[in-house]
Amino acid sequence: MKDERPRVRRARIFLKVLAFATAGSLLLSFGSFATASEIRVQMPGTGDGASGSLTVRSGMVDLASIMKVFNLRSSLDLMGDRLDLVGDSGSCRLLVGSPLVLSRGLFTVLSGPVQSLGGKFVIPHDFLTKALPGLTGRSFDLDDDGSTLVVGPGNTGGFSGQRPEELGRFASFIRRDQYVPEEILREEPKGLSVVVLDPGHGGRSLGAQGSTGTLEKTLVLSVAEKLKTRLEEELDLKVVLTRTADYFVGLKERTAIANNNGAELFLSIHANATFRKEIEGFETYYLSFKSSDKKAVKYAEIENQALGVKGGADEEALLEAILWDMAQTSFINESREVASIIQRSLVHDLRGSDRGVRQAPLAVLMGARMPAVLVEIGFISNPEQELRLNRESHQEEIARSLYRAIETYHRKLLRGEIQRSRP
Amino acid sequence: MRKKLLIAGLLLLMSVAVYAAYRYGAAVRPPGIPVPEEGALIPRALPQTREVDLYFADVTGRRLSIERREVTGENREDLYGRIVEELIRGPEDPGRLRTLPVTTLVRTVYFQDGTVWVDLDSAVRDEHPGGTWTEVLAVYSVVNTLAENFSDVEQVQILIEGDENDTLAGHVDISRPLGSRVQLLAGDWE
Numbered sequence: 001m002k003d004e005r006p007r008v009r010r011a012r013i014f015l016k017v018l019a020f021a022t023a024g025s026l027l028l029s030f031g032s033f034a035t036a037s038e039i040r041v042q043m044p045g046t047g048d049g050a051s052g053s054l055t056v057r058s059g060m061v062d063l064a065s066i067m068k069v070f071n072l073r074s075s076l077d078l079m080g081d082r083l084d085l086v087g088d089s090g091s092c093r094l095l096v097g098s099p100l101v102l103s104r105g106l107f108t109v110l111s112g113p114v115q116s117l118g119g120k121f122v123i124p125h126d127f128l129t130k131a132l133p134g135l136t137g138r139s140f141d142l143d144d145d146g147s148t149l150v151v152g153p154g155n156t157g158g159f160s161g162q163r164p165e166e167l168g169r170f171a172s173f174i175r176r177d178q179y180v181p182e183e184i185l186r187e188e189p190k191g192l193s194v195v196v197l198d199p200g201h202g203g204r205s206l207g208a209q210g211s212t213g214t215l216e217k218t219l220v221l222s223v224a225e226k227l228k229t230r231l232e233e234e235l236d237l238k239v240v241l242t243r244t245a246d247y248f249v250g251l252k253e254r255t256a257i258a259n260n261n262g263a264e265l266f267l268s269i270h271a272n273a274t275f276r277k278e279i280e281g282f283e284t285y286y287l288s289f290k291s292s293d294k295k296a297v298k299y300a301e302i303e304n305q306a307l308g309v310k311g312g313a314d315e316e317a318l319l320e321a322i323l324w325d326m327a328q329t330s331f332i333n334e335s336r337e338v339a340s341i342i343q344r345s346l347v348h349d350l351r352g353s354d355r356g357v358r359q360a361p362l363a364v365l366m367g368a369r370m371p372a373v374l375v376e377i378g379f380i381s382n383p384e385q386e387l388r389l390n391r392e393s394h395q396e397e398i399a400r401s402l403y404r405a406i407e408t409y410h411r412k413l414l415r416g417e418i419q420r421s422r423p
Numbered sequence: 424m425r426k427k428l429l430i431a432g433l434l435l436l437m438s439v440a441v442y443a444a445y446r447y448g449a450a451v452r453p454p455g456i457p458v459p460e461e462g463a464l465i466p467r468a469l470p471q472t473r474e475v476d477l478y479f480a481d482v483t484g485r486r487l488s489i490e491r492r493e494v495t496g497e498n499r500e501d502l503y504g505r506i507v508e509e510l511i512r513g514p515e516d517p518g519r520l521r522t523l524p525v526t527t528l529v530r531t532v533y534f535q536d537g538t539v540w541v542d543l544d545s546a547v548r549d550e551h552p553g554g555t556w557t558e559v560l561a562v563y564s565v566v567n568t569l570a571e572n573f574s575d576v577e578q579v580q581i582l583i584e585g586d587e588n589d590t591l592a593g594h595v596d597i598s599r600p601l602g603s604r605v606q607l608l609a610g611d612w613e
Contacts, residue, residue, distance in 0.1 A: 208553030273552035363596040
């Protein structure tokens with residue numbers, strides 16, 4: 001592979017060492033935090049008296065309680081993946097699902113990722129000593145048994161971190177499967193409850209056009225509506241459409257709608273086309289996180305780490321690269337599973353050619369924090385298929401086949417046959 | 424006296440050059456493209472003929488497929504532009520499919536620091552049939568053709584009517600310069 005240059009390989013080895021070190025320190029600290037415990041917060045001038053307390057569960061602290069005790073404000077961005085915290089003497093940005101904390105152009109890495117659990121954010125307890133000083137201007141020391149957090153007087157703390165080019169893209173890799181809160185481990189298998197269906201294109205984006213004037217945007221909306229009705233009526237799911245009529249919706253907005261609705265499945269419905277009218281059949285896609293963007297690859301080459309030369313790694317671009325990587329990668333196995341269930345169902349029920357389950361760098365699937373799939377329900381560029389796709393009864397058949405696929409996935413989840421990814 | 428004349432002449436020449444660079448260089452450059460360093464505006468006037476591998480689609484529309492062709496251009500940018508025009512002209516072998524609409528026009532081509540910007544007119548978007556994989560093949564027929572034939576081309580960005588675009592047909596991210604994907608010859612992305 002062209003990408004596998006020695007520098008990258010060296011970087012990977014470094015990454016593994018880093019991951020091991022993190023895992024090691026994690027295991028060491030895990031013992032003392034395996035069950036719920038209280039940390040007393042001791043503010044300056046209060047002697048031995050506590051000024052508040054924080055509950056630690058499996059090494060994670062509820063962010064809302066930290067914000068309350070230390071008087072922090074927060075805001076979450078539209079996509080729901082960047083959380084900004086503001087304190088009296090500084091601010092920082094957290095990336096949901098990542099162990100990264102960013103402040104004034106510097107990164108620090110927590111022992112595990114910030115997680116979103118049922119609408120609440122929990123954060124590894126080392127956030128208290130690593131990032132709080134920068135927000136409050138105070139120093140924080142956790143005593144030996146981890147039961148008391150001693151807060152220093154004003155102007156004693158600051159944020160220390162690494163520059164993005166020192167960090168490279170590693171941070172996005174060391175995040176998974178650390179600090180799994182116990183309530184998740186104990187969780188019973190659950191089926192789907194919220195599904196977002198995304199009828200492709202809309203408004204000025206016409207999508208593919210058939211030779212007799214069939215428009216992809218119209219066709220896929222009709223199929224999505226039929227599928228929505230079935231899922232609601234027969235599986236009692238909450239189903240949200242990214243558009244309900246013929247208007248334009250941006251690609252990022254579509255996944256944002258799914259993220260903000262807490263969807264457990266994102267299905268983008270499209271109709272296919274090529275330059276050769278004979279081609280027919282079905283294709284189903286899930287995201288490839290292999291970028292062909294050379295700049296993203298360059299972030300992995302952090303040989304400048306020791307020397308600190310060549311600044312200027314663009315912080316926003318790095319954030320984008322990390323988020324791009326993170327959002328779908330944790331769900332890639334599930335996305336593949338859903339894609340193949342859908343593909344099998346369509347090929348079987350509608351007897352079209354199986355053009356395969358494929359990975360591609362699809363803009364509409366990036367940023368989805370749930371299994372996400374794009375299905376091409378037939379070739380509008382094939383006159384025969386166009387004719388059929390136009391028929392209400394055929395659209396109903398497609399909707400039924402997609403419904404069966406989602407139902408299969410739902411049942412597999414219920415039976416615990418598919419391991420659910422954790423955001 | 425002769426020295427003064429020479430200096431005056433040189434100054435005049437320089438101001439004409441600077442004006443020309445400003446007037447014509449800036450006027451046709453699409454937004455968002457860095458201004459090349461001084462000297463880069465002067466085209467290398469040597470005609471270049473190259474035998475190149477053109478990346479079209481195979482007859483199934485699943486993978487890229489190579490056709491060899493000789494292409495001549497007056498300089499680097501011109502050659503790249505003519506190569507893209509060959510892609511637009513389409514394959515000679517009926518066992519291959521075109522990847523770009525036949526009505527597409529190449530507006531301009533720029534090269535700087537390993538990146539080629541290929542500015543196409545709106546036909547590439549408006550006349551494209553659509554379809555996810557058809558779009559993948561359209562984008563990477565251009566990217567692969569330029570990046571695989573020229574070792575100093577690292578990445579390629581497609582502009583439409585001079586502007587950066589999120590996608591060409593609504594599925595594939597083209598908002599940034601892209602590197603080649605030779606895996607597409609086997610019909611796979613990865």
